[in-house]
Amino acid sequence: MTVRIAVEGDDAALLAIERSAWDAASGFPSYQDTLKDSFFERSGPEAHLVAEYDGALVGYLRLQDKYPFPEGAGVLTINGLAVAQEARRLGVASALLDAATAEGHRRGARKISLHVHSTNTPARTLYERHGYVLEGTHPNEFLIDGTYISALDMAKML
Numbered sequence: 001m002t003v004r005i006a007v008e009g010d011d012a013a014l015l016a017i018e019r020s021a022w023d024a025a026s027g028f029p030s031y032q033d034t035l036k037d038s039f040f041e042r043s044g045p046e047a048h049l050v051a052e053y054d055g056a057l058v059g060y061l062r063l064q065d066k067y068p069f070p071e072g073a074g075v076l077t078i079n080g081l082a083v084a085q086e087a088r089r090l091g092v093a094s095a096l097l098d099a100a101t102a103e104g105h106r107r108g109a110r111k112i113s114l115h116v117h118s119t120n121t122p123a124r125t126l127y128e129r130h131g132y133v134l135e136g137t138h139p140n141e142f143l144i145d146g147t148y149i150s151a152l153d154m155a156k157m158l
């Protein structure tokens with residue numbers, strides 16, 4: 001497995017992952033309707049770490065500054081992490097998180113934060129294994145498929 005920064009040519013493969021990786025426990029069903037023809041519409045290739053397994057692109061992690069102002073400098077945020085269904089439980093997300101930690105150190109960041117649905121047990125387990133701890137809970141934050149779910153803030157100090 002290799003992890004690298006994304007390039008424009010990864011667009012179609014990433015769009016395919018984005019269309020199939022999320023469900024009601026991990027994401028927002030309404031989000032699928034907002035997807036454009038380009039994965040990079042929201043943010044460019046440079047904001048993404050991507051993983052290749054056996055020559056195929058199988059996952060991404062979007063890593064960005066959390067705040068646009070200097071007082072918040074040094075806090076990064078994971079604004080998306082997804083692995084193709086057929087490549088799960090192979091360590092792809094773990095490799096992406098390790099690469100994000102390394103990238104955080106390279107940038108001199110002090111912390112990486114993220115949001116995760118309370119219902120997303122796979123992701124919560126993954127993050128805990130990588131040293132992310134719960135920083136806050138937003139009870140009944142979203143109504144998804146008729147059920148209120150909580151949003152969790154997790155973070156890892158670098």
Ligand SMILES: CC(C)(COP(=O)(O)OP(=O)(O)OC[C@H]1O[C@@H](n2cnc3c(N)ncnc32)[C@H](O)[C@@H]1OP(=O)(O)O)[C@@H](O)C(=O)NCCC(=O)NCCS
Pocket residue numbers: 021022023026081082083084087088089090091092093094095115116117120121122123125126127129
């Ligand atoms: C969550 C997700 C990114 C995990 O990707 P992955 O490449 O399968 O994860 P890894 O293989 O690196 O798993 C590492 C560890 O995380 C935990 N984990 C991963 N998937 C899990 C699952 N389905 N159930 C329980 N624990 C899980 C395990 O501890 C696992 O180690 P193990 O396989 O040795 O038991 C993937 O399931 C996914 O894309 N889900 C949909 C999108 C999503 O939820 N993104 C995160 C939003 S905050």
